[in-house]
Amino acid sequence: MRFYLTTPIYYVNSTPHIGHAYTTIGADIVVRHHRQRGDETFFLTGTDEHASKVARVAAEQGLAPQDYADQIVEKWRALPERVEATNDFFIRTSDPEHKAFVQQFLQRIYDNGDIYEDVYRGLYCVGCEAFYSPADLIDGRCPIHETVPEEIEEKNYFFRLSAYQDKLLALYDAQPEFVLPRFRYNEARSFIEGGLTDFSVSRAGQPWGVAIPWDESQVVYVWVDALINYLSALTYARPGEDLEPAFWPEVRHLLGKDILRFHAVFWPALLLAAGYEVPRQLFVHGYLLIDDRKISKSIGNVIDPLELIDVYGVDAVRFYVARVAQFGHDGSASVDSLHERYENELGNDLGNLVSRTTAMIARYCGGTLSLVPRPDSRVAALTAPLADDVAARMDVFDITGALERVWEVVRELNRYVVERAPWQVAKDESRAAEVDEILYDLAEGLRIVAVALAAYLPTTAERILAALGQPTELDWSQVRYGLLSAADGIDPAAPLFPRIETPASA
Numbered sequence: 001m002r003f004y005l006t007t008p009i010y011y012v013n014s015t016p017h018i019g020h021a022y023t024t025i026g027a028d029i030v031v032r033h034h035r036q037r038g039d040e041t042f043f044l045t046g047t048d049e050h051a052s053k054v055a056r057v058a059a060e061q062g063l064a065p066q067d068y069a070d071q072i073v074e075k076w077r078a079l080p081e082r083v084e085a086t087n088d089f090f091i092r093t094s095d096p097e098h099k100a101f102v103q104q105f106l107q108r109i110y111d112n113g114d115i116y117e118d119v120y121r122g123l124y125c126v127g128c129e130a131f132y133s134p135a136d137l138i139d140g141r142c143p144i145h146e147t148v149p150e151e152i153e154e155k156n157y158f159f160r161l162s163a164y165q166d167k168l169l170a171l172y173d174a175q176p177e178f179v180l181p182r183f184r185y186n187e188a189r190s191f192i193e194g195g196l197t198d199f200s201v202s203r204a205g206q207p208w209g210v211a212i213p214w215d216e217s218q219v220v221y222v223w224v225d226a227l228i229n230y231l232s233a234l235t236y237a238r239p240g241e242d243l244e245p246a247f248w249p250e251v252r253h254l255l256g257k258d259i260l261r262f263h264a265v266f267w268p269a270l271l272l273a274a275g276y277e278v279p280r281q282l283f284v285h286g287y288l289l290i291d292d293r294k295i296s297k298s299i300g301n302v303i304d305p306l307e308l309i310d311v312y313g314v315d316a317v318r319f320y321v322a323r324v325a326q327f328g329h330d331g332s333a334s335v336d337s338l339h340e341r342y343e344n345e346l347g348n349d350l351g352n353l354v355s356r357t358t359a360m361i362a363r364y365c366g367g368t369l370s371l372v373p374r375p376d377s378r379v380a381a382l383t384a385p386l387a388d389d390v391a392a393r394m395d396v397f398d399i400t401g402a403l404e405r406v407w408e409v410v411r412e413l414n415r416y417v418v419e420r421a422p423w424q425v426a427k428d429e430s431r432a433a434e435v436d437e438i439l440y441d442l443a444e445g446l447r448i449v450a451v452a453l454a455a456y457l458p459t460t461a462e463r464i465l466a467a468l469g470q471p472t473e474l475d476w477s478q479v480r481y482g483l484l485s486a487a488d489g490i491d492p493a494a495p496l497f498p499r500i501e502t503p504a505s506a
């Protein structure tokens with residue numbers, strides 16, 4: 001199967017915070033899992049640079065927008081690197097190849113007759129980079145940014161979105177899983193049913209952006225420019241190769257709930273108008289909240305994900321992303337709750353189990369793992385449904401449910417150690433074979449867990465396998481009982497998640 005996954009491209013008017021890391025890590029977990037299953041994957045992330053708010057921040061710093069973007073983009077490139085996201089390409093909307101593609105794309109819609117000129121009068125929120133009708137506002141203010149939008153009147157080019165209502169509804173009928181979770185599908189669908197108004201795809205008097213090909217006095221509306229990245233990237237991500245035939249429309253978009261309409265309504269309509277197929281699927285996640293408010297630079301409740309990684313390590317932050325809330329719903333994040341999960345779940349449940357198991361293999365078996373699988377053992381039964389259960393959840397982007405499923409096995413393995421008490425059995429020399437069997441099952445359970453967790457905890461998974469003398473074989477077929485390799489020289493493993501005395505201050 002081909003699996004192309006995108007994150008939204010991030011505005012470069014400020015630096016990354018934990019909310020952005022949330023999207024990128026969530027996407028990376030899904031894509032790593034698909035790679036383990038042998039899918040041909042392509043993973044895209046990048047930056048959205050032609051926003052008015054970007055030009056504004058640049059001006060405040062006395063820089064030309066491009067120079068400003070060239071500087072700050074390094075902070076955004078560091079985000080996937082530091083969270084160990086395995087993106088295949090990092091797109092910038094200021095890439096010349098992207099800009100040329102956007103122009104071609106718009107020209108196609110223009111030539112097809114779905115773009116016309118008109119005067120736009122209305123309210124524009126620079127924070128959202130979106131137009132609002134008065135009914136959308138709360139006390140005259142943007143519901144997200146709580147700022148008063150600007151009144152704008154200008155000549156613009158409009159996209160005939162109203163002509164796409166029936167086609168979009170037909171798409172929603174034909175692809176009942178077009179948008180996940182289901183409540184977001186319903187939300188998008190009822191928005192379409194409510195009637196669609198044409199929207200402006202250009203802005204006048206703004207020098208920062210991609211010029212409208214047939215009227216250089218206007219630039220392409222930043223959202224249109226940005227959405228097209230998902231397609232343009234395929235044409236130049238690998239020099240000399242066009243990935244579009246392979247990966248379009250095998251694309252899945254991951255996005256936050258704030259940008260649902262752009263992706264679920266505008267984007268498929270624009271694609272249809274330009275003669276392209278629509279994406280396979282959208283998955284919409286919720287917000288990470290602090291003090292019940294969305295994390296945002298303007299509200300000032302930002303947590304720097306890179307600082308958290310410095311303190312807790314990248315795997316702990318990745319784990320937290322999947323665990324903090326049911327993916328798809330909002331959740332409250334805090335450094336304290338990260339700290340608690342680090343200690344209890346990673347440190348105690350998983351880390352201690354690895355330490356104990358390796359220590360017992362070293363002590364009672366001279367560091368040698370004997371191959372004594374028993375297809376009727378408790379651990380065999382426990383792990384038998386795991387591969388399919390996790391895959392089924394991952395197929396619907398349920399990174400939280402899939403992780404919980406693996407954690408059930410981790411907790412069961414902990415129970416198994418306590419109940420079988422190998423340290424007691426080892427006191428009786430006539431029961432040496434039983435000790436071997438218990439430790440085989442623990443090691444095998446941990447090997448399976450490590451492979452199943454590799455998408456979440458890439459470094460930890462490798463460390464667990466190494467501690468058990470196992471090759472780094474992460475193919476999904478390895479999530480099966482009885483595949484443990486013989487090993488000797490196993491030493492007690494160093495703690496995977498050492499204690500951290502003071503929680504990170506953020």
Ligand code: MSP
Pocket residue numbers: 007008009010011018019020022023048226227228254255256257258259286287288289294295296
């Ligand atoms: N540039 C647009 C996206 C264009 S995609 C063609 C944009 N950028 S953004 O930087 O503001 O946000 C990017 C993503 O980060 C969105 O999916 C948004 O939901 C997500 N998040 C930003 N803050 C967030 C939280 N506090 N919690 C979860 N995700 C959040 O929108």
